[in-house]
Amino acid sequence: MNERELIAKLNWVYSLELNQVDLYIAQARSVEDIYLAKTFARIAAIEQQHVDNIAAEIKRRGAEPTELGDVISPLLGKTTGFLSGLAGPKAMLKLNINLEEKAMQHYKSLIVKVGFDRRLFEVFWDNLIDEDIHTAWFANKLKELERLEQYSSP
Secondary structure: OOHHHHHHHHHHHHHHHHHHHHHHHHHHHHOOOHHHHHHHHHHHHHHHHHHHHHHHHHHHOOOOOOHHHHHHHHHHHHHHHHHHHHHOHHHHHHHHHHHHHHHHHHHHHHHHHOOOOHHHHHHHHHHHHHHHHHHHHHHHHHHHHHHHHHHHOO
């Protein structure tokens, strides 16, 4: 992968991470369950660290993070977060699992391609592990909600 392709990939990941930040902030504001709200807010903060790390890597290469991503990704994240909030906690968790799994796919693909750059390799691994932890938490919480729903049904 040449430098131009790498910067394009970094900007793609940057945009996806920006989307996740605003998605989780919107979801945190849309749920009544304080544990879900606090968790979504905490995950948004972790995703913001991903945004900052990717932006730093883009700048380290003499480029700037995409302005299009700075505008569209937060808008999409806020809208999706708001709409998923209307659908309820289970729908939010299912959406989040899908998004986190996509993010993990991107990171796994990039890790293989950037092994030559130790610093970027480590950033991608750290982000991948965070996304995996988020996915596991969402899946566990979804199972919990489904169990509660099962026992509360007449």
